[in-house]
Each structure stands twice: as structure tokens, then as C-alpha cells.
Amino acid sequence: MPTSRHRQGLIAATLAGLLLLGGCAAHPGGVGMKPSVAETAAPAWRPAWALSPLPAGNNPSFDNQTVRQIVPLVTSGEAVRVRLSNELGTRPVLIGAARLALANADGSIRPGSDRPLLFGGQTGAVLPPGAPLLSDALPVKVAAGDRLVISIHYPGPTFVAGHQPLVTIAGPGDLTVAPVLQGETKRAPTLVGAVEVLAAQPAPVLVAIGDSITEGDVSHAKPAGTYPAKLAALLAARKDEAARVAVLNQGISGNRLLRDQAGANLLARFDRDALGQPGVSRVVLLIGVNDIGNGTRRPAEAVTARELIQALSQLRDRAHAHGVRLYIGTIMPYAGAGYYSPEGDAIRREVNDWIRRNEGFDGVVDFDAATRDPANPAQLLPAYDVGDKLHPSDAGYAAMAAEVERSLFGGK
CATH class of the missing domain: 3.40.50.1110 (SGNH hydrolase)
Known part of the structure; x- marks a missing residue:
């Protein structure tokens, strides 16, 4: 079984590969490889929060608006990535920008923690109908009980097929960098299907x-x-x-x-x-x-x-x-x-x-x-x-x- 020092080395090597390849490395053992029984104690991605998707409505969910939600984490890790879901969507979804930060107790962004979410090294992305999308990994250390602030800008009319947690909606425009988003807070569809963390001892x-x-x-x-x-x-x-x-x-x-x-x-x-x-x-x-x-x-x-x-x-x-x-x-x-x-x-x-x-x-x-x-x-x-x-x-x-x-x- 790997020692604590060995696990930390594996974490560092995994993060280096993830950042170099724009998030393409699926596992320390190689792209797309399923870990063997002997590797189950190695660092691995685990969901720290998840939400089941729902079908989209008949009208656009957002139009040139920024949507922010707060996500509570249930496990710790040395890095974070976000899984977006258009799995129940019937139209492509265009993301103009997305950002991730740690939340203060009042829901505002913790100073110095805000950073862009990238997708293959790019600031925006398109989710095809029926597909999920993983962001590139961010080397952000998180603990169980932490809350993340995730902000997404939808530049045009967008049909989001997602669950409806409490979110804050503001606009027009890309307001993802705002420390506090001034807008309407209500239940609305979210594209965020899961937050995954890279853990030395996967839960x-x-x-x-x-x-x-x-x-x-x-x-x-x-x-x-x-x-x-x-x-x-x-x-x-x-x-x-x-x-x-x-x-x-x-x-x-x-x-x-x-x-x-x-x-x-x-x-x-x-x-x-x-x-x-x-x-x-x-x-x-x-x-x-x-x-x-x-x-x-x-x-x-x-x-x-x-x-x-x-x-x-x-x-x-x-x-x-x-x-x-x-x-x-x-x-x-x-x-x-x-x-x-x-x-x-x-x-x-x-x-x-x-x-x-x-x-x-x-x-x-x-x-x-x-x-x-x-x-x-x-x-x-x-x-x-x-x-x-x-x-x-x-x-x-x-x-x-x-x-x-x-x-x-x-x-x-």
C-alpha cells in the first residue's frame, strides 16, 4: 500500500500531468486506464458534491446572463474539477466564461481564491446535446465542509437541462469576476452536475x-x-x-x-x-x-x-x-x-x-x-x-x- 509520502508524490505527478495536458489525464496510470486492484489506494478523483440532471424547459433559461451557485463539499482533496452536464439537453450549450472560488461564510468570494475554469485550456466551451464536460483540474486544496462559488456566463439564449438549486442570476454580460453578484436569487436550472476532488486517500x-x-x-x-x-x-x-x-x-x-x-x-x-x-x-x-x-x-x-x-x-x-x-x-x-x-x-x-x-x-x-x-x-x-x-x-x-x-x- 502506498505510504503517505508516496501518495503525495503521486498527487504532485498527477497534477503536473493534468495541468500539462489541459485536464486530459484521467488517472495517474494513464489516459482512460481503469485502476487495478493494487492501485485502489492511489490518488483518485471522487465526487465531493453531485446533483441529478433534469430536462430543459420550453423557453431559454438564460440570455447573456451570469449564474452563480454555492456548492458545499463533503470530502477533501488536493485539486478540483467541475463536471458540467448537458446529458438531458437536446440543444448545444455555449459557455462564455466560468470561474471557481472559495466562499466566505456570507457567500461572497474569498479574496485571492478566484480563478478561471478552463476547458482544454480555453475559457469557453460548447456542450453537445446529451454530453457531459469536465473542466481542467485546478490545484486548489479543499476540505470537507468548504463551499465553492461557481459562476458561469451564458452569452446568448440558453436552454439548460439541469436540476434547480438556489442560484443568483445577474446581467446582462459576463459578471463572473464580481466578488458579490448583485441579482435575483431563486431556483433555476444549473449546468453543474458534480464537483470532483483529487484525493490522496479517496473516500x-x-x-x-x-x-x-x-x-x-x-x-x-x-x-x-x-x-x-x-x-x-x-x-x-x-x-x-x-x-x-x-x-x-x-x-x-x-x-x-x-x-x-x-x-x-x-x-x-x-x-x-x-x-x-x-x-x-x-x-x-x-x-x-x-x-x-x-x-x-x-x-x-x-x-x-x-x-x-x-x-x-x-x-x-x-x-x-x-x-x-x-x-x-x-x-x-x-x-x-x-x-x-x-x-x-x-x-x-x-x-x-x-x-x-x-x-x-x-x-x-x-x-x-x-x-x-x-x-x-x-x-x-x-x-x-x-x-x-x-x-x-x-x-x-x-x-x-x-x-x-x-x-x-x-x-x-
Whole structure:
């Protein structure tokens, strides 16, 4: 196994190659080479933040405007690169300029940290339809908990196929160098699909994937956190190897297992958004309530327990084919939600009974048992309900995170 000094030498050599080749070196062992088992302790790129893409709208997202977002990192590294995504786009996307900096506590740019993002040594780039694009590596040392400021100028009408985090939009013109961007802050599509870091001791990656219960409900002012974020905090506080695990949130609000809604169905996006993350070793899956709820409200979209079970089994087999452990979560109670029905709850309970039998999964996370009201098991415990009978409160997310820690890592 490489020593600490040897790892630092490999990091330096890797960075030198990356900067010389404009970001073309994919791995210390050579361009495009897959590391052998003996090389798994060598420096490697790992995602420190990621977001699932969504289709573009019917109107341009931006037109000669600068868009800035703040990205929190979950792992440390000696260098940074940004992965832009037009994977669900149907039109080319032109980037006029892009910059990266470290963020102060108030979101402003930390003095001396701002630098351009280059693409093959150039300040701009074009993303073809359906394609991602990696920036050149920047020799910027970052730590878990740091936040990055990423600014992109779109010089003309642009259709961005991306998730919609909070961003600041200003213009007209290229304002990427502004220390503080004065503009409108709102949810809008982002081209930034991931931030990757080059680490001497690459962190194992855990992907949490699902719907709004995983992403964090965006329709309420609260809760402030999500279960993946709370899980990351629990793991970081541990004194064992679990403290090194990087937790990525790949939830999409409204997502379903079997049908497209607010993005591709989970069967379609699982390989890209979960199994495709560099260094992924574990996936925690929670999905199905939107299939059941919408299916009982709209007969044309009705689902059966058997259909859901078959689809979940497909995801298990696909994960194992990639050497990834899949932990399946029971579907949480939702009595009182707008699309609740006793018929739907019967489907949920049948699927959960099958999940608890654990037919070939690497483990079960019993979110249902951890969050339900003992006096009425069909609904969330009142303290765990944000108010709509479907999405968890901060306390509910904390209970979910604790259940994942216990189930996967032997938490309390």
C-alpha cells in the first residue's frame, strides 16, 4: 500500500500531468486506464458534491446572463474539477466564461481564491446535446465542509437541462469576476452536475437516491436539512472508517420508480446517477410512494406491488453487477397526504413486507418503522411530519439518518 509520502508524490505527478495536458489525464496510470486492484489506494478523483440532471424547459433559461451557485463539499482533496452536464439537453450549450472560488461564510468570494475554469485550456466551451464536460483540474486544496462559488456566463439564449438549486442570476454580460453578484436569487436550472476532488486517500462514496424525501422537500421553508446531510454529519463524527464516507444526495422531488415525472424514472436514471458516481460502494434506495399515490389517484397510472417489487429487484441486480452494495429502504407512511388512499397503503405494506424479507439486498433500512406513529402506523409520527403528512420535519430527517447509520455502520 502506498505510504503517505508516496501518495503525495503521486498527487504532485498527477497534477503536473493534468495541468500539462489541459485536464486530459484521467488517472495517474494513464489516459482512460481503469485502476487495478493494487492501485485502489492511489490518488483518485471522487465526487465531493453531485446533483441529478433534469430536462430543459420550453423557453431559454438564460440570455447573456451570469449564474452563480454555492456548492458545499463533503470530502477533501488536493485539486478540483467541475463536471458540467448537458446529458438531458437536446440543444448545444455555449459557455462564455466560468470561474471557481472559495466562499466566505456570507457567500461572497474569498479574496485571492478566484480563478478561471478552463476547458482544454480555453475559457469557453460548447456542450453537445446529451454530453457531459469536465473542466481542467485546478490545484486548489479543499476540505470537507468548504463551499465553492461557481459562476458561469451564458452569452446568448440558453436552454439548460439541469436540476434547480438556489442560484443568483445577474446581467446582462459576463459578471463572473464580481466578488458579490448583485441579482435575483431563486431556483433555476444549473449546468453543474458534480464537483470532483483529487484525493490522496479517496473516500468511499455512498449515494442516497430517491424522490423528494431524499432530496429534501423544496415546497416548505423547513426543514433546513435533509437525511443525507444529517447522515454525513453523523458519519463525520465517528471514530472509525465510516468517518471517511462521502454521502451524495441524488434525490429528485416528484421522482417515480416506474414512470417519468420531474425527470426520468429511477429505473432509467439509476446507472447514471448512482452507479456512475466515481468510487461509489454503497447506495441507499428509497422510492415508490409517488408511484403508489399517483397510481391510485390516476387509474391510467395504477401500479401493483408486483410491478414495484420486480423493478426494485432489477435495481438490486444492476447494482451487484457493478460491484456496488444496495441497501433498500421501506416506503414511509403517508396517511393524510393529498394522494393517500387505503388501497394505496395496502400496496405500500405489501411492498414493505417483501423488502423486510430481504431477498438478496445488502441490507434493509426500515424508514417506515423509524418514522411511523405507533398509535396510527399508516401515518408519520406527528413530531416527524413537516405538515403535509408526507415529508419529514428536521426531527424526521434526523431519525432517518440515524436509521441509515445503524443499519449500515452499527450506529446507536
